[in-house]
Amino acid sequence: MIEGFTALYIFMLAAFTGYEVISRVPVILHTPLMSGSNFVHGIVLVGAMIALGHAEGTTEQIVGFIGVILAAGNAVGGYVVTERMLEMFKSSKGGAK
Amino acid sequence: VPIIEAVYFAAALLFILGLRKMSSPVTARGGIVWAGIGMVIATLVTFLTPHMSNFILMILAIAIGSTLAWVTAKKVAMTDMPQMIALYNGMGGGAAAAIAGVELSKFSQGTLDSNLTVQTLAVAGALIGSIAFSGSLIAFAKLQGWMKRTVRYPHQQLINLILFAGLVLLGIINLIVPNPYLVIIFFVLAVIFGILMTLPIGGADMPVVISLFNALTGLAVGFEGFVIGNAAMIIAGTVVGASGTLLTQLMAKAMNRPISNVLFKSFGETASAG
Numbered sequence: 001m002i003e004g005f006t007a008l009y010i011f012m013l014a015a016f017t018g019y020e021v022i023s024r025v026p027v028i029l030h031t032p033l034m035s036g037s038n039f040v041h042g043i044v045l046v047g048a049m050i051a052l053g054h055a056e057g058t059t060e061q062i063v064g065f066i067g068v069i070l071a072a073g074n075a076v077g078g079y080v081v082t083e084r085m086l087e088m089f090k091s092s093k094g095g096a097k
Numbered sequence: 098v099p100i101i102e103a104v105y106f107a108a109a110l111l112f113i114l115g116l117r118k119m120s121s122p123v124t125a126r127g128g129i130v131w132a133g134i135g136m137v138i139a140t141l142v143t144f145l146t147p148h149m150s151n152f153i154l155m156i157l158a159i160a161i162g163s164t165l166a167w168v169t170a171k172k173v174a175m176t177d178m179p180q181m182i183a184l185y186n187g188m189g190g191g192a193a194a195a196i197a198g199v200e201l202s203k204f205s206q207g208t209l210d211s212n213l214t215v216q217t218l219a220v221a222g223a224l225i226g227s228i229a230f231s232g233s234l235i236a237f238a239k240l241q242g243w244m245k246r247t248v249r250y251p252h253q254q255l256i257n258l259i260l261f262a263g264l265v266l267l268g269i270i271n272l273i274v275p276n277p278y279l280v281i282i283f284f285v286l287a288v289i290f291g292i293l294m295t296l297p298i299g300g301a302d303m304p305v306v307i308s309l310f311n312a313l314t315g316l317a318v319g320f321e322g323f324v325i326g327n328a329a330m331i332i333a334g335t336v337v338g339a340s341g342t343l344l345t346q347l348m349a350k351a352m353n354r355p356i357s358n359v360l361f362k363s364f365g366e367t368a369s370a371g
Contacts, residue, residue, distance in 0.1 A: 002323065002326055002328060002331070004214055007323050007331065010328060010331050010332060010335070011319065011331065011335050014319070014331065014332045014335035014336050014339070015335050015336075015338070015339040016339070017113055017336055017339070018116075018335060018336035018337065018338065018339030018340035018341075018343075019339045019340060019342075019343050021113060021116050021117045021120065021336070021340060022116065022117075022120040022340045022343060022344060023343065024120065024121075025120040025121075025344070025347065026121075026122065027347075027351050028122065029119070029120060029121075029122060029125060030308075030344065030347065030348050030351065031178070031179065031182075031304065032119065032125060033116075033119050033120055033340075033344060034182060034304075034307065034308050034311055034341070034344055034348075035178070035182045036115070036116060036119040036125075036128065036129055036132065037116060037311060037315065037336075037337045037340055037341055037344070038182050038185060038186045038189070038311050038314075038337075039129065039132060039133075039136070040112045040115070040116060040132055040315075040333050040336070040337050041186075041189050041311070041314050041315045041318045041333060041334055041337045042136060042185075042189060043108070043112070043136065043139060043318065043322075043329060043330050043333040043334070044189050044192045044193050044196070044314075044318045044321070044330065044334070045136075045140055045143075045159075045192070046105075046139050046140060046143045046327060046329065046330060047192075047193070047196045047318070047321050047322060047324075047325045047327055047330050048192045048195060048196055049140070049143045049144075049146075049149075049155055049159075050143065050146055050149070050325050050327065051195070051196040051199040051200065051325065052151050052154060052155050052158070052199070053146060053148075053149030053150060053151055053152075053155065054148070054149065054150075054199070054203075055151060055199055056203075056208065059202065060199050060202050060203070061151060061154060063195050063198045063199050063202070064151070064154075064195065064199050065154050065157075065158050066158075066191075066195055067191070067192045067194075067195025067196055067198075067199070068154075068155055068158035068159060068162065068192075069158045069159075069161050069162035069165075070162065070188040070189070070191040070192040070195065071162065071188070071189065071192035072158065072159045072161070072162025072163045072166065073162040073163070073165060073166040073185060073188040074166075074185050074186070074188040074189035074192060075136055075140075075163075075166075076162065076163040076166040076167050076170070077166030077167070077169065077170045077181065077184070077185035077188070078182075078185045078186075078189075079129065079132075079133050079136070080166070080167060080170035080171060081170050081173075081178055081181050081182060081185065082119075082129045083129055083133075084170070084171075084175070084178075085175075085178060086119075086125050086126045086128075086129055087126070088175075089122055089125055089126060
């Protein structure tokens with residue numbers, strides 16, 4: 001378990017990191033970056049798995065089960081869509097890999 | 098277990114470095130691969146979490162969700178990408194809300210000892226996640242052409258404001274007296290609010306709105322990460338919440354419109370334009 005103030009420090013530093021990490025993004029990358037960050041919050045899959053793993057009773061199991069389906073969709077769909085979008089940058093950059 | 102924690106740490110690092118690479122055209126393609134590796138190792142190591150059950154359900158759910166998403170994401174035309182981002186983002190918001198649902202159910206039945214901080218963040222994540230869920234689905238339906246009309250009625254913003262205030266109130270009541278039925282009503286109303294909030298926004302503004310819902314899902318994931326006690330979720334969710342907020346502002350600026358204008362002033366905008 002993460003204690004209150006430790007969590008607060010993590011929140012604060014992560015928020016600054018998120019802000020700084022994309023501060024110089026060119027306009028053509030707006031949509032791919034949105035898609036990429038959409039993939040990154042697919043980490044919700046880990047939480048959904050833990051929630052389902054601890055679910056007791058039918059209602060919790062159903063909710064947890066739906067949660068894992070949705071989270072897996074977020075992660076996999078987010079990855080494939082981002083990959084396909086960034087694929088286009090290969091040709092336009094002349095194979096700069 | 099130290100190995101699990103070490104893998105989550107590595108995953109969080111890969112996500113941040115991946116996003117960093119994705120914000121430059123030359124390195125962008127490598128960025129998604131790095132983030133992808135982080136996701137795979139984090140998912141695999143989660144199976145080792147102690148005291149878990151329902152593994153068959155878990156694997157079945159992952160198989161269903163992944164297959165559906167894989168097939169749809171591969172098939173869709175390049176021009177339809179924005180609505181697919183909305184769809185998958187909505188799924189993420191729904192997943193965050195589902196986590197909150199399981200945990201709030203435990204609190205309301207007394208199977209988890211009450212903890213005000215955890216419960217508050219669970220409720221906040223439930224609210225934000227549900228709004229991102231239904232709002233993103235409306236955004237998807239609009240861009241997909243399933244919903245052509247922009248629905249507007251008198252006092253729209255006032256009704257939304259009252260509904261939102263009611264949701265906050267319900268959430269606070271549930272903190273004081275946790276109750277399973279209250280939790281269900283709370284989720285239903287939150288989903289309705291997400292729909293009502295997105296209905297009046299026109300199709301041209303949707304990319305900005307999707308970016309906003311993306312940031313909201315990130316925030317909800319960060320909150321639920323605290324509820325579950327998973328630092329990788331807190332970091333990845335908060336990073337997306339912050340970068341998504343900045344990205345939303347940048348996108349609105351690229352369209353020459355302030356974000357408040359996109360969200361609340363769609364009525365006047367159309368009237369003056371048309």
